[in-house]
Amino acid sequence: MIPRAATEKLLQLASLFRAVAVIGPRQSGKTTLVRSLFKDKPYVSLEDPDTRQYALEDPRGFLGNYPDGAILDEVQRTPDLFSYLQGILDERNRMGEFILTGSNNFLLQQNITQSLAGRVAYLQLLPFSLQELYNRDAPELMKQDTVLLQGGYPPLHDHGIPPMDWFPNYLRTYIERDVRQIKNVTDLIVFERFVRLLAGRSGQELNITPLAVEVGVDIKTIQSWIGILESSFIIFLLRPHFKNFNKTIVKRPKIYFYDTGLVCSLLGITQEKQLETHPLRGNIFETCVVSDLIKKRTNNGREINLYYWRDKTGREVDLVIDNVDHLTPVEIKSGKTVHTDFFKNLLYWMELSDTKNGFVLYGGDQNQSRSSGIQVSSWRDLTLENFMS
Missing domain, CATH: 3.40.50.300 (P-loop containing nucleotide triphosphate hydrolases)
Structure with a gap:
């Protein structure tokens, strides 16, 4: 165990x-x-x-x-x-x-x-965090695509069940048992299609109207189904930070799945090589990071203090950690090489909010401390117990 x-x-x-x-x-x-x-x-x-x-x-x-x-x-x-x-x-x-x-x-x-x-x-209690899975071993052995494809549900790690075998059965059981228990959804096939379409939006702003059109149901039904997925711990909604710093900000939440393995399964990704060039790889990586930071909070019985920020011009900060006395902005990048583009929105937001420090969490291995107050950290640091806690 x-x-x-x-x-x-x-x-x-x-x-x-x-x-x-x-x-x-x-x-x-x-x-x-x-x-x-x-x-x-x-x-x-x-x-x-x-x-x-x-x-x-x-x-x-x-x-x-x-x-x-x-x-x-x-x-x-x-x-x-x-x-x-x-x-x-x-x-x-x-x-x-x-x-x-x-x-x-x-x-x-x-x-x-x-x-x-x-x-x-x-x-x-959510599926395994990266700290639980890999802190006991050498975190440098973690393979990013393996982590994203497997996710953190215990049966895949305790019993070695392949993701391609486990997730379809998990989804079928969830829809046939839990969904009916929460609300009598009459057309489970349409509901399953909705969940698959939602997986393609993980890490993105939730816009209900086009989703309703694509699924073929009304807006109230989509809102009800979102509630079902939230209450059964399949997805969570990341709210925009309430301080606008005199700028017009986006008010819609972003949607994330709690587990990237489930996202990959819903998207039809069954092999690591598919992830390497998949157009949604960045979103899946971001989902992994955000859900892992949530697990760090819930494992300690603490309230979720994570938000995001985006203004009407499209400038966005992936995460804003609100620690009451100070805010910490975080940019999440799946790339393994640090680029100057990683810092653009962070620097803009830090100046706007008069914040002195920020983070870039990326898919590479090297850590850097920049003179601008931005700390560049490897995604492997998520295995550290107190990282961004």
Whole structure:
């Protein structure tokens, strides 16, 4: 088992709250992690039809079987259980009694907000970060195209399943089970086509109108489907930074997938040599970097502080890290050779915002410190625990 960076935070939360909810996409390693850390607790899968029926028909009797708490897996499948769980947590008042897992953020948060607010802590567990995968080995051995093609879902690394075999089955299971659970999407074929079209937009501004035309549905349907993908941890929306520095800025979010392996599969990329010259290679690399920085935050239980900036003239900074007391701009480039073009938008934004320091994170190996205050860093630095944290 590959050690998870979220381990320390999960144990800390379990010592401070009566229950902890570990949420994330299917197959991100939630069950493996909680079962390894809380071996003394009974494990209950609410995906099992008989167990789920018992929990729904007799919630008091079901919970009465676990006087010392339990791990309740995929707990969003039994929403009525939360109200009964509230009474038990209040009565016993013991820390870390129940560990909940779920792969549907919307359903889980909705029920927790209604019943367990203040009693439960959240921890988001995403697929493996680069630090988790490669920090244990020599990061210099990382091959960029291999990283992008495989992504970070645990089964591909724990069991060595080829991406071309695993991702199509993952997508099929996700659409047939989770999508129907969140909302009754009647035409799953159209929905799958929508997801594939969206993969080609990862790392780009989200413009719903042309997407609706291309898919052949109305704008409200696209907005609803975007919500489904967000709540099930397939995509996330990177918001524009709210400070405009007296410039008219773009207000639409950018869309990213949490995993580049899934993006490659959706785009029909099955071999590394296809990535070398693929027109969307830069977007896939950017997706890898942004999602990895998000994982660094979520593994430590911290709020996402990442934004992007673009004005109406097309000048853009890929990332703006907002640390409250200072802003850090980041340009992301997949190229392995540093070019002067890498710095143009950064220097413009730094002057506009009166910021002294910035980063260029690129696909090469050499680090540089420029007199302009810009640090050029190799993408391999993402494996460092405190890099841009």
